[in-house]
Amino acid sequence: MKFMVRKECLNRSRLGSLLFDALHNETNVKTTAEYPTPLCLQYTMNGSVPHIVSDLLDQLNDDNSPFLIPLPTTYLMNESLRQFNSAFNGVKSGIVDFAGLKKWRPSIVSVYDPLLAINGGHNTVEGIGVFCRGGKQTVNSSKLIDVVTNFKPDAYQAICDSDTPSNASNKRGLNPRARTKSAKESAAKTLVDGFVIDGFHAYGSQSDTQLDFVSVKPILHEIMEILPKDKPKILLGALSPKLIIKLIDSGIDVFDSSYASVMTEKGFALQEVIDVNGLKVKENSLDLNSKQFKEDFGVIETHCQCYTCVNGFSRAYINHLLNASEMLAKVLLMFHNLHTFYHFFAQIRRLLDEDSFQQLLR
Amino acid sequence: SKGLSFEVVADCGQTRARLSKLTLKSLSDGSLGRDVTIETPMFMPVGTNATIKGLLPAQVEGTGCQLILANTYHVGSRPGVDTVDRAGGIHELMRWPNALLTDSGGFQMVSLSKLSEVSENGVLFKSPYDKDSTHTVSDEMLLTPEMATQMQHKIGSNIMMQLDDVIKTTHPDEQRMETALHRSIRWYDRCRVTHSKAVADDKTGRHARQNLFPIIQGGLNPEFRRQSAREIVARDPVGIAIGGLSGGEAKDKFIEMVAVSTESLPANKPRYLMGVGLAIDMLMCVAFGVDLFDCVYPTRTARFGCALVGYGKEVSLRSTSMALDFTPLDSECDCNTCVKYTRSYVHHLMRDKNTVGCHLLSEHNIRFQMRFMQKIRDAIRDGVFAEFIADNLRYHFGDRDNYPQWISQAISQLKLDV
Numbered sequence: 001m002k003f004m005v006r007k008e009c010l011n012r013s014r015l016g017s018l019l020f021d022a023l024h025n026e027t028n029v030k031t032t033a034e035y036p037t038p039l040c041l042q043y044t045m046n047g048s049v050p051h052i053v054s055d056l057l058d059q060l061n062d063d064n065s066p067f068l069i070p071l072p073t074t075y076l077m078n079e080s081l082r083q084f085n086s087a088f089n090g091v092k093s094g095i096v097d098f099a100g101l102k103k104w105r106p107s108i109v110s111v112y113d114p115l116l117a118i119n120g121g122h123n124t125v126e127g128i129g130v131f132c133r134g135g136k137q138t139v140n141s142s143k144l145i146d147v148v149t150n151f152k153p154d155a156y157q158a159i160c161d162s163d164t165p166s167n168a169s170n171k172r173g174l175n176p177r178a179r180t181k182s183a184k185e186s187a188a189k190t191l192v193d194g195f196v197i198d199g200f201h202a203y204g205s206q207s208d209t210q211l212d213f214v215s216v217k218p219i220l221h222e223i224m225e226i227l228p229k230d231k232p233k234i235l236l237g238a239l240s241p242k243l244i245i246k247l248i249d250s251g252i253d254v255f256d257s258s259y260a261s262v263m264t265e266k267g268f269a270l271q272e273v274i275d276v277n278g279l280k281v282k283e284n285s286l287d288l289n290s291k292q293f294k295e296d297f298g299v300i301e302t303h304c305q306c307y308t309c310v311n312g313f314s315r316a317y318i319n320h321l322l323n324a325s326e327m328l329a330k331v332l333l334m335f336h337n338l339h340t341f342y343h344f345f346a347q348i349r350r351l352l353d354e355d356s357f358q359q360l361l362r
Numbered sequence: 363s364k365g366l367s368f369e370v371v372a373d374c375g376q377t378r379a380r381l382s383k384l385t386l387k388s389l390s391d392g393s394l395g396r397d398v399t400i401e402t403p404m405f406m407p408v409g410t411n412a413t414i415k416g417l418l419p420a421q422v423e424g425t426g427c428q429l430i431l432a433n434t435y436h437v438g439s440r441p442g443v444d445t446v447d448r449a450g451g452i453h454e455l456m457r458w459p460n461a462l463l464t465d466s467g468g469f470q471m472v473s474l475s476k477l478s479e480v481s482e483n484g485v486l487f488k489s490p491y492d493k494d495s496t497h498t499v500s501d502e503m504l505l506t507p508e509m510a511t512q513m514q515h516k517i518g519s520n521i522m523m524q525l526d527d528v529i530k531t532t533h534p535d536e537q538r539m540e541t542a543l544h545r546s547i548r549w550y551d552r553c554r555v556t557h558s559k560a561v562a563d564d565k566t567g568r569h570a571r572q573n574l575f576p577i578i579q580g581g582l583n584p585e586f587r588r589q590s591a592r593e594i595v596a597r598d599p600v601g602i603a604i605g606g607l608s609g610g611e612a613k614d615k616f617i618e619m620v621a622v623s624t625e626s627l628p629a630n631k632p633r634y635l636m637g638v639g640l641a642i643d644m645l646m647c648v649a650f651g652v653d654l655f656d657c658v659y660p661t662r663t664a665r666f667g668c669a670l671v672g673y674g675k676e677v678s679l680r681s682t683s684m685a686l687d688f689t690p691l692d693s694e695c696d697c698n699t700c701v702k703y704t705r706s707y708v709h710h711l712m713r714d715k716n717t718v719g720c721h722l723l724s725e726h727n728i729r730f731q732m733r734f735m736q737k738i739r740d741a742i743r744d745g746v747f748a749e750f751i752a753d754n755l756r757y758h759f760g761d762r763d764n765y766p767q768w769i770s771q772a773i774s775q776l777k778l779d780v
């Protein structure tokens with residue numbers, strides 16, 4: 001994984017590119033895939049986009065973004081993966097092949113799962129606690145290397161002690177001195193290809209409300225001063241569009257799509273975030289559980305180009321599916337919410353390019 | 363009929379099995395609907411609540427399926443038939459361009475409701491859904507044959523079922539069984555009247571393309587079954603359903619009743635056996651001349667983590683032995699799941715209750731049913747249906763000595779040397 005800053009914008013915001021080398025298994029041709037930042041990684045659970053089988057990935061309109069593979073829902077696949085790799089003797093290998101995902105999409109392994117809240121106090125000198133089905137697994141650096149050997153991701157996050165509730169400001173999370181120390185130590189590590197900014201929230205579906213931007217901002221800016229400019233900064237979590245805009249302004253380059261999942265699980269449909277003129281941020285969503293949609297036979301959003309809206313699935317139908325607890329409700333919502341979320345990122349990159357991003361912050 | 367045509371293409375010769383073409387006309391004048399021609403014998407997956415468990419219409423179609431079933435009782439409860447009507451019919455609501463069959467709702471009423479009472483006028487029942495849910499079927503409701511027909515008119519299915527008086531085949535009272543058989547015929551007549559009126563009153567021609575099927579009843583009494591079939595055939599319906607079976611009766615009784623029900627049916631009408639979906643059961647029933655089947659089994663067993671393989675054995679993906687199995691669910695299968703995934707990966711998904719695992723198994727299991735019916739049709743076409751039965755029996759039971767009683771009975775009745 002390589003990173004290039006393409007354009008420095010106002011404040012700390014910038015346009016850049018994440019570059020991945022990909023060796024195509026069948027053709028043996030080496031290609032470079034380029035992903036513009038600010039970038040949204042495609043969140044996965046057990047190696048699959050939530051509710052979406054891999055045949056439908058082409059219908060997602062997610063710019064073929066790299067997959068985020070969080071460890072808590074994949075760690076238990078490690079042994080299967082080790083033997084999968086040797087069974088297929090290199091023809092198929094790694095989590096992307098194992099999970100039936102596309103070969104030419106890069107993958108990034110993270111230690112924590114944006115949608116699984118961290119329970120405090122489980123990290124020990126032996127390693128960190130990763131919460132999988134059936135309980136805690138202690139992962140130390142040698143186990144992580146083993147996972148990486150079997151998973152074969154294009155990038156992975158080093159293990160870290162993020163065991164800090166974001167609201168405990170006396171702890172290290174929001175302790176400026178500890179943060180600065182950590183940033184300085186991290187910055188000195190020249191072998192790393194990027195930085196994950198962790199500990200401002202405790203993950204899980206509540207991350208958005210936990211991250212108190214006003215108190216985080218000064219510390220975040222101090223960290224950004226210390227970390228090398230030519231490396232990407234990654235901040236994972238189910239964060240709302242408004243918060244993402246502020247974080248981009250503070251220099252974060254890479255996020256993930258878990259917020260779309262949070263909305264889907266609630267039965268909510270995201271509505272277009274930035275209006276056509278790029279002037280206003282609207283953070284509206286439709287609660288499709290509501291009775292008001294029972295006979296609303298229009299699509300979620302008339303001009304939306306997602307699979308659900310283009311194919312004419314109506315608000316009324318999704319409302320019915322949610323009422324009947326039918327799995328298809330989540331499938332249809334996922335298409336729409338991911339499309340809307342990725343469209344939002346595309347709009348941000350366009351506004352940065354046109355030097356009009358700042359108007360979103362007003 | 364304006365909405366259905368049926369033509370037998372090939373006869374097995376040795377058994378009553380036949381290969382046919384069934385055409386169902388689209389009800390909609392919009393862009394979504396299309397006329398559908400399917401080859402039978404065919405299996406219909408069940409989309410209880412106007413959706414096939416987690417699959418998009420395009421995925422269902424991708425399995426080779428062009429005819430599905432929805433339950434009038436469930437759709438009538440949620441979102442309600444008037445809502446479906448205002449949506450432009452069920453095809454529009456669920457974005458399904460192909461054909462769809464609805465049952466009458468009678469069976470669900472008897473099996474699901476807290477209370478059901480049958481009188482000559484109809485079935486009185488209580489909804490199992492609580493009051494706050496958005497259902498439009500009120501708490502206590504009398505479902506008459508007229509209403510059952512009107513509900514299916516509003517749903518807009520290609521094939522509608524008459525309301526019948528369903529009683530468990532294991533019901534001990536012969537008298538009650540006979541009443542049910544005659545009452546079902548009377549109810550069919552009432553459904554026909556309602557349907558003809560609707561067709562006459564409908565200027566759009568939509569209802570004329572809907573097809574009403576009567577249901578052969580008669581419990582486990584061969585004479586009742588024959589009587590029911592005679593009465594129904596005399597009314598010259600477009601297609602005929604065989605009901606009241608697959609409800610826990612002994613297998614030998616079941617197959618005997620199927621055989622009796624089909625023995626004097628005209629060749630030029632499709633025959634639909636309700637609620638049957640196990641491969642071996644379908645195979646034997648095809649041998650007695652059945653053309654259409656439906657069952658929740660393939661999608662239900664998928665949700666429990668089972669894949670159908672070979673000629674219909676189940677493989678449990680939840681079992682720990684699957685963690686290191688890097689073969690497809692079924693190496694013969696061409697479905698999306700089998701092309702891309704190993705049993706090992708599906709195992710991990712099912713262990714974590716990830717819905718993607720259910721979707722993958724549902725898609726495979728429906729494709730399994732489609733492929734199995736294709737094999738049956740190919741065997742009939744190629745004149746090797748008896749050999750196909752023999753292969754299946756060896757696969758499931760090994761030696762002839764191990765054949766279950768109902769199978770031995772069926773093959774001797776068919777005079778098959780397998």
Ligand SMILES: [Zn+2]
Pocket residue numbers: 300301304305306307308309310335336339
């Ligand atoms: Zn949409």
Ligand SMILES: [Zn+2]
Pocket residue numbers: 691692695696697698699700701725726727729
């Ligand atoms: Zn398959």
